[in-house]
Amino acid sequence: MAQGSKVPSHGRHRILRGFAFAGLVVAVLATLSAITYPLLPTTTNGLYAPYIYGYRLMSEDSLDVFIIGDSSAQCTVAPQVMQSVSGISSYNSSSPLQTAAVSAEVTTEMFSYQNPKVVIYDVNNIFRDTSATTAVETIAQQVVPVLRYHDNWKRILAGTVETGGNALTSDLGFHPKTDVVPYTGGDYMSKTTSGAFLSFWARVYLKWMQRVCAEHGATLILISSPNAKEWNDARHDVIADYAQENGLTYLDFNTAECDAGIDWASDTRDGGEHLNVAGATKVSTWLATWLAQNKGVGTVSAS
Numbered sequence: 001m002a003q004g005s006k007v008p009s010h011g012r013h014r015i016l017r018g019f020a021f022a023g024l025v026v027a028v029l030a031t032l033s034a035i036t037y038p039l040l041p042t043t044t045n046g047l048y049a050p051y052i053y054g055y056r057l058m059s060e061d062s063l064d065v066f067i068i069g070d071s072s073a074q075c076t077v078a079p080q081v082m083q084s085v086s087g088i089s090s091y092n093s094s095s096p097l098q099t100a101a102v103s104a105e106v107t108t109e110m111f112s113y114q115n116p117k118v119v120i121y122d123v124n125n126i127f128r129d130t131s132a133t134t135a136v137e138t139i140a141q142q143v144v145p146v147l148r149y150h151d152n153w154k155r156i157l158a159g160t161v162e163t164g165g166n167a168l169t170s171d172l173g174f175h176p177k178t179d180v181v182p183y184t185g186g187d188y189m190s191k192t193t194s195g196a197f198l199s200f201w202a203r204v205y206l207k208w209m210q211r212v213c214a215e216h217g218a219t220l221i222l223i224s225s226p227n228a229k230e231w232n233d234a235r236h237d238v239i240a241d242y243a244q245e246n247g248l249t250y251l252d253f254n255t256a257e258c259d260a261g262i263d264w265a266s267d268t269r270d271g272g273e274h275l276n277v278a279g280a281t282k283v284s285t286w287l288a289t290w291l292a293q294n295k296g297v298g299t300v301s302a303s
Helices: 009-036 050-057 079-086 100-110 123-127 132-143 146-158 200-215 233-245 277-294
Strands: 065-068 090-092 118-122 219-224 249-252
Touching: 050 100, 065 079, 065 100, 079 090, 079 277, 100 118, 100 123, 100 200, 118 123, 118 200, 123 200, 123 219, 123 233, 200 219, 219 233, 233 249
Parallel strands: 065 090, 065 118, 118 219, 219 249
Antiparallel strands: none
């Protein structure tokens, strides 16, 4: 009688050895991840881009507003200005070349330490590096932290992985620059033929951000910082349509509707891509006033 359906004994042994090896790999990675990941809430030493985790160093549940995005947001929204204008307590966890995947991940982690009323997400990075590869890498690093924190072996051997770290700075994540390099390129928001669209993963990250904010009772607000080099009307239209379809507020500081009074001759530090302190002060003042008047976050005088 044919025994084709029976697995030979040597085949079963090979399968069992495969499972055993896979289990060993998982166990080793889990152990290494537990060892290399900084566990103390107030320790930023050894963390990926440590300054974006500065909210950990603030008093628990002390934030009214959380800001996240790439360098556009990092150079645009100044928490200390918003504090002086309307008493808003905020932290800016933006960073250069931050991907949308990291923005969503950090926002999720932030809710373990803070409970802000508003999360402000600068969507400039939603059009950059939203590939499946980036998504897989981010998920893998979340599931297996040693893939991100393998360099912490040096700190473990030195005995410093759970000590020290970055101190909370007075700029609260904002990146101040006083340089002035004018933008002279004309109306960058005039009609273009460039095809802007939201990729599958871009939509996943936006939905992720919206879901995690809703779960914690926070309002997600999308913004576009003044950016003459990377922004245009096509990208504006895509985000405006998405916001309308999903019941989100969208503030685009490249449009007349959100005119913060940016002077491209004096308010940019690098020819239009990033604001200097003068430009950031204007946008932060506008934003703090708007939040107080429209979202009940902070207070501004009647005058």
